[in-house]
Amino acid sequence: xxxxxxxxxxxxxxxxxxxxxxxxxxxxxxxxxxxxxxxxxxxxxxxxxxxxxxxxxxxxxxxxxxxxxxxxxxxxxxxxxxxxxxxxxxxxxxxxxxxxxxxxxxxxxxxxxxxxxxxxxxxxxxxxxxxxxxxxxxxxxxxxxxxxxxxxxxxxxxxxxxxxxxxxxxxxxxxxxxxxxxxxxxxxxxxxxxxxxxxxxxxx
Amino acid sequence: xxxxxxxxxxxxxxxxxxxxxxxxxxxxxxxxxxxxxxxxxxxxxxxxxxxxxxxxxxxxxxxxxxxxxxxxxxxxxxxxxxxxxxxxxxxxxxxxxxxxxxxxxxxxxxxxxxxxxxxxxxxxxxxxxxxxxxxxxxxxxxxxxxxxxxxxxxxxxxxxxxxxxxxxxxxxxxxxxxxxxxxxxxxxxxxxxxxxxxxxxxxxxxxxxxxxxxxxxxxxx
Numbered sequence: 001x002x003x004x005x006x007x008x009x010x011x012x013x014x015x016x017x018x019x020x021x022x023x024x025x026x027x028x029x030x031x032x033x034x035x036x037x038x039x040x041x042x043x044x045x046x047x048x049x050x051x052x053x054x055x056x057x058x059x060x061x062x063x064x065x066x067x068x069x070x071x072x073x074x075x076x077x078x079x080x081x082x083x084x085x086x087x088x089x090x091x092x093x094x095x096x097x098x099x100x101x102x103x104x105x106x107x108x109x110x111x112x113x114x115x116x117x118x119x120x121x122x123x124x125x126x127x128x129x130x131x132x133x134x135x136x137x138x139x140x141x142x143x144x145x146x147x148x149x150x151x152x153x154x155x156x157x158x159x160x161x162x163x164x165x166x167x168x169x170x171x172x173x174x175x176x177x178x179x180x181x182x183x184x185x186x187x188x189x190x191x192x193x194x195x196x197x198x199x200x201x202x203x204x
Numbered sequence: 205x206x207x208x209x210x211x212x213x214x215x216x217x218x219x220x221x222x223x224x225x226x227x228x229x230x231x232x233x234x235x236x237x238x239x240x241x242x243x244x245x246x247x248x249x250x251x252x253x254x255x256x257x258x259x260x261x262x263x264x265x266x267x268x269x270x271x272x273x274x275x276x277x278x279x280x281x282x283x284x285x286x287x288x289x290x291x292x293x294x295x296x297x298x299x300x301x302x303x304x305x306x307x308x309x310x311x312x313x314x315x316x317x318x319x320x321x322x323x324x325x326x327x328x329x330x331x332x333x334x335x336x337x338x339x340x341x342x343x344x345x346x347x348x349x350x351x352x353x354x355x356x357x358x359x360x361x362x363x364x365x366x367x368x369x370x371x372x373x374x375x376x377x378x379x380x381x382x383x384x385x386x387x388x389x390x391x392x393x394x395x396x397x398x399x400x401x402x403x404x405x406x407x408x409x410x411x412x413x414x415x416x417x418x419x420x421x422x423x424x425x
Contacts, residue, residue: 018237018240020297022236025243025290031243032313035313043238083324088324089371091392107211107212107256118228122220122223125221127221134359137406152408156412157412157414160416162390
């Protein structure tokens with residue numbers, strides 16, 4: 001049942017309590033049901049890791065855009081129309097053959113919503129939060145990501161309102177691909193740093 | 205506070221378990237919990253740091269055995285109760301709901317959701333405490349254990365690192381959770397894995413932590 005285990009059904013009391021809280025807030029005029037529906041729709045259907053994948057694909061294809069992204073990520077990301085809550089101050093960190101970046105929030109669940117949507121359960125879980133600052137390589141192996149000893153691992157702990165976006169390495173054999181095709185190679189976890197971007201074969 | 209939420213470096217939490225094709229929400233109650241928390245933000249009755257501090261004060265045993273949105277539920281009820289918007293008795297139906305007469309902005313409308321979420325909040329400030337440090341400085345994270353909210357994680361306290369970026373004047377979360385903006389410089393501080401974990405660290409790992417001016421002191425190490 002714990003949040004370090006697989007997600008399981010909540011207790012009936014929890015579901016009931018959430019319903020009671022909504023009813024109470026609506027009755028007091030503090031919350032409108034339609035606004036809750038709109039919030040759910042926004043984060044379930046409109047804002048997700050596809051946004052971040054567009055940013056990465058553009059950075060891979062356009063050196064000028066990449067330069068702007070590395071200098072002021074929030075502004076460069078806003079060029080593509082992605083702004084807002086939990087992404088007011090974004091910093092892009094780039095993976096290279098010598099450096100591998102990975103992001104965590106050890107204190108809670110800070111995550112760049114405008115580019116990645118809402119975080120997966122594992123990102124907010126006790127095992128990830130406790131371990132990735134201490135033994136990042138072991139955690140990455142659990143994602144199937146092997147980092148050689150001579151590559152530097154940088155772990156970014158989002159303790160303030162700065163949100164980090166990892167720009168994964170561009171896979172080999174993708175020289176002729178369009179931005180659209182490149183975006184298909186950028187999986188969510190590659191922008192957190194727990195995985196690499198997909199090869200064209202993996203994405204097919 | 206030295207709460208159970210401050211998990212960086214703790215042992216015994218087990219493997220990271222991933223869910224294949226994980227949905228954004230696991231059921232309607234998570235949708236409503238997420239949405240309520242954001243809708244309440246529009247009222248302007250509590251800030252993000254107060255909200256985090258409310259979650260940190262969940263019973264530690266319950267925190268560890270709860271799913272994420274259960275922690276949000278606990279925190280939201282706690283902060284709204286403390287601010288006088290709701291009461292446990294109203295929530296359980298023991299007493300009828302009373303109107304909230306405190307100051308607040310109007311309830312969020314459906315049309316205002318996208319503009320509000322697109323805009324986000326502002327955590328930077330024009331004026332505040334002058335910077336005590338600059339990029340390249342060696343700094344030590346203070347050994348502090350405040351009972352209130354702090355964004356200085358336990359694992360970094362007492363460790364020496366290097367300032368690699370100055371993000372400028374920001375609202376100080378530790379103060380903001382208790383009603384004071386206290387703007388000061390926010391830095392990215394690089395700690396080597398050896399600085400933090402000694403023999404258990406790795407020669408080629410580094411941990412970057414965002415820390416405020418008041419979290420740091422000069423170091424000659």
